[in-house]
Amino acid sequence: MAVSTMTKALAAFAVSAGIVAFAAIQLAAPGGPAGSRIVDETVTIGGPFKLTTHEGAALSDTDLEGTPFAVFFGFTHCPEVCPTTLWELSEALGAIGDDADRLKVLFVSVDPERDTPEALAAYLQSFDRRIVGLTGEAADIEAMANAYRAYWKRVPLEDGDYTMDHTASVYLMNSEGRFSGMISYEEVSDMRVRKLRNLARL
Numbered sequence: 001m002a003v004s005t006m007t008k009a010l011a012a013f014a015v016s017a018g019i020v021a022f023a024a025i026q027l028a029a030p031g032g033p034a035g036s037r038i039v040d041e042t043v044t045i046g047g048p049f050k051l052t053t054h055e056g057a058a059l060s061d062t063d064l065e066g067t068p069f070a071v072f073f074g075f076t077h078c079p080e081v082c083p084t085t086l087w088e089l090s091e092a093l094g095a096i097g098d099d100a101d102r103l104k105v106l107f108v109s110v111d112p113e114r115d116t117p118e119a120l121a122a123y124l125q126s127f128d129r130r131i132v133g134l135t136g137e138a139a140d141i142e143a144m145a146n147a148y149r150a151y152w153k154r155v156p157l158e159d160g161d162y163t164m165d166h167t168a169s170v171y172l173m174n175s176e177g178r179f180s181g182m183i184s185y186e187e188v189s190d191m192r193v194r195k196l197r198n199l200a201r202l
């Protein structure tokens with residue numbers, strides 16, 4: 001590269017670096033609309049909860065201090081998304097070996113009317129036995145789902161029965177209870193395994 005060309009290239013780099021630095025300062029400015037919006041999106045997923053496990057024990061967020069965990073909202077009468085996800089999580093737990101014992105996987109029912117601890121226990125026998133089912137008072141489940149910004153909705157069926165629409169992603173929370181990523185529905189197996197293995201160390 002000729003000297004003059006290199007000088008031009010360096011000058012161009014300096015200009016673009018300056019623009020990047022300026023943009024970063026704008027975003028980080030306290031009270032700035034862009035900065036505050038970004039903070040909102042990163043700190044408010046997750047929060048306190050206290051529910052009952054499929055074994056009938058109380059479990060709260062404080063019990064999980066120091067333990068990374070994955071959270072999935074669903075219900076045992078789910079025709080497809082929940083069994084598929086629980087099966088895929090079971091497969092991933094098996095794939096990461098001993099790391100699976102360093103984290104918890106929570107299946108939180110958004111259908112407490114039908115999902116008693118006993119119903120959850122029977123349902124979870126089909127999956128990795130380390131998956132913890134959670135249920136409880138509707139208001140307590142609603143508070144947790146809201147804290148995780150999960151979507152769920154009761155949908156009446158023609159025969160008088162009902163089903164539930166719900167968020168299909170798995171929330172990944174680090175050992176401090178902070179949101180650290182998601183596993184999307186039917187994400188490729190390798191990626192799912194990698195994310196769970198990584199979570200075990202967060």
Ligand code: NI
Pocket residue numbers: 074075078079080081082083166
């Ligand atoms: Ni489901």
